[in-house]
Amino acid sequence: MGASPPDDGPRLTPSSDFLTLVRQRERGKLKLYIGSAAGVGKTYRMLGEARELRARDVDVVIGFVETHGREETSAQVGDLEVIPRRTIEYRGVALEEMDPDAIVARDPEVTIVDELAHTNVPGSARAKRWEDVIWLLDHGISVISAVNVQHLESLNDVVASTLGVLVRETIPDWVLGLADQVVNLDISAQDLRQRLIEGKIYAREKVPTALSNFFTPENLTTLRELALREVASSVDRSREEIVRREGGGPAARKTVDRLLVAMSSNPPYTAALLRRASRIAGRLNSDWYCVYVQTPEEAADRIDATVQRKLVENIQLAQTMGAEVMQIPGTDVAAAVLEFARARGVSLILAGQSRRSWWQHVSRGSVVDRLVRNAAGIDVLVVSFTGSGSAP
C-alpha cells in the first residue's frame, strides 16, 4: 500500500445513509476510576456514586460488579438494580460474563462496569470488556468503570521490569484518552497493606502470599507513582469539548491544566497534600490554586484558635510553594469548590481522603464524595494519608 489516494474506499458523505445518522444516539459519557492496585476502593466508590445518581432520579444499573466477597462492597450494592450475567456452559463448566445485550435492551442512562481490562469468555461478541464498554457508549449509555494502573498497555514493560510482574490483561492507552472524567483513588502503601491484612481485599488464606509477592511496599509505591503520572498525563487533554458536550451549548473559554487543592481547616495532612499538588503542578508546568472554603462555623469569631493558627501556616506554605490561595465563603464546601473550579478553568482537583467516621459520613455526608460525584468534566485525585502528617 505504498500510497492510497484519498478517494479510495468507502467514505462518509453528507447524504450517506442519513437515516442511520439520524438514528444514532448521542454517544454515552465515560468516567474512569483509576487505582494503583486492587483494594483501593474503586468498586466501593463506583457503587456509592451509583446510589447517589439514583437518588437524583438518574436511571442507573449495575452492568457488572465483582465484589470479591468484600462485605463493605456487597453492602454498597444494596438494592441497586443488577443486570443478570450471561452464563456460558462449556463441557460441564459454567462461566459467567457481563451481558451487554441485556444492558442495551434495558437501556439505562448510566451503567456501572467493573474491571475494564477483563478478558471476556472466549466466544463472546467482543474479546475484551473495554470493547463492550465502547459498544455501550456507542449505544448512548454512559459508563462508569474502573481499572488498575498496571493494566495500561504503555505501562506493561515498566511494570514487568520494575515489579517483575507480567500483566496479561491490558487496555490500550487511547481508551483512557476517551474518558470524560478520570478519578484517581490514591491510598498509601501502608494503608493498603493494612486493608489486605484485615482481609478486606483477598480471602485470608491468600494474604501472606499477596503481602510478600505483589503487595510489597516497594511495588505499591511504584504503582502509586505510575497512577499519579497517568492522571497528570490525562489532564493534558483539553476540557473544552467536555464543557460543550455537557452543557449542550457553545464551549466556555477555559484555561486547561490548572489544578486546585481543596484545603480543609482541620488539616492533619494538608501540608502533605500541598506538597503533592506542588509536584504535580511542576510536572504539568501549570498554575495551581489552593482553595479554603470558610463555612459559617469557621468564621473568624468562631474558629478555634489552634485551628486558625494551623490554617494560616498552611496558607503561607501554599503561597511559598507557588499556589494562588483563595479563601471563599460558603455553606456547602464541595459546591463552592466546584463553582470556583469551573469559573477558573480548573481541570484537576486534589482532595484529601475523608477521615470521618461512618456516623459522620451518614449524618453530614462527605465533601470528597460530593466533589467526585458532581465534578463532571473535571478530574479528581483523592489522596489518602497515613501516620502523623507525613508526606506520602
Place this chain on the structure above:
Amino acid sequence: MSDIDAALLRAIERGVHDLDEVRLPLHILLENQFGDLNDNQVELVGAARDAAETAAARLRRARDLLTLQPAQLRQEPIRPADVLASLVASLQSRGAGRGVRVAADIAAPLPALRGDRIRLQEALSLVGAACLGATPDGGTLSIGAAAGEKDLVVAFEGGAIDPTEIDTTWAARVVQAHGGGFRADGTRAEIRLPR
C-alpha cells in the same frame, strides 16, 4: 461484497470460532476453575492463551476490515488536539523503556473535524504504535500535525512501517472512510483528514 470477500469473511469467522475452542479451556484453567495453578503452569498456559488471543485479534481485525461501512461511523465533532495530546503522552510513555524519544510538533490551533472520534483515535494510535515499534532503540519518533487549506495532516517520522500489516491497513481504511488518505513512504507515515 464480492464472492472472494465473502469467502474470506466466512473463513475468518470460522477461524475465530476455532480459536475460541482453544482459548476457552485455557481461559477456564487460568480462572482457577479447577484449583490454583502453580507459577510454571500459569506461565505456560498464560503464554498459550496470549498467543491464541493475538491470533484471534488479528482475525477479528481482518473481519472488521472487510465489513467496515461508513454508515457505521459517527459524525461527531472531534478536537484533534485532544486526540493527539493523548496519543503523544501514550507513545512517550511506551517509548521511554526503549530509549525512544517522542517529539511532537503540533501546530496550534488545529481545526475541529467531524467523524467517529473513537475509531479515529484508535486508528491514529495504531499507526503511531506501528511507527514507534519501527523506530530503532534510542532513536526519535517525530509527530507533526498541521492544518492545510483542505485537510489536517498528521505525520509520523521514525522507522519504516509495513503498510500491509493488518492494524495499519485497518487504520488506513478508517481514515479513507472519513474521506481522508494514508501514505507510508520510507520512514514517514502520513494521515490526511478532511477539514
